[in-house]
Every structure is written in C-alpha cells, then in structure tokens.
Amino acid sequence: MTSQEKALADFGRWCLLQSREQGGCDLDGGGVQDQAEQLGLLERVTVTEPCGEACVCAEYSSFPQICLRLAAGVQS
Numbered sequence: 001m002t003s004q005e006k007a008l009a010d011f012g013r014w015c016l017l018q019s020r021e022q023g024g025c026d027l028d029g030g031g032v033q034d035q036a037e038q039l040g041l042l043e044r045v046t047v048t049e050p051c052g053e054a055c056v057c058a059e060y061s062s063f064p065q066i067c068l069r070l071a072a073g074v075q076s
Contacts, residue, residue, distance in 0.1 A: 007039040
C-alpha cells in the first residue's frame, strides 16, 4: 500500500468514525477539510487568478489568495 493509499484509507476511516460519533449526522465540512489536509490529501496553493470558469475562490475574496487543492496523485 502506498502512502497515499494509506492516507485515503485513514481518511475514510476517520469519516466513518466521525459519522458514527455524531449519530449518523452529516460531517462538518471544516473538519473534513482539516483532516484531509493533515493527511496530505489536500494542499494549500497561493493563486493569483481564477483556475477556471468553475473557480469558487473568485467568489470569496480578491487575489492573491490561498486555494486548497487535491494533492498530486490523489486526483482520479
């Protein structure tokens, strides 16, 4: 198992445990994002312009800003 495969398995395990602890409720988006970043599945990138037509960063603030993206190798 590669380190990324382990990180994805750990992330899935964390999601399941969090869901069970919350009584089957939805997961907190901030918690999901923090856990994925901690496991190296997301990484922070400084951007100076929108990454495309569907860029949500452009809706939040002016550029430059920090964007969270899937880490290399995590993308399908």
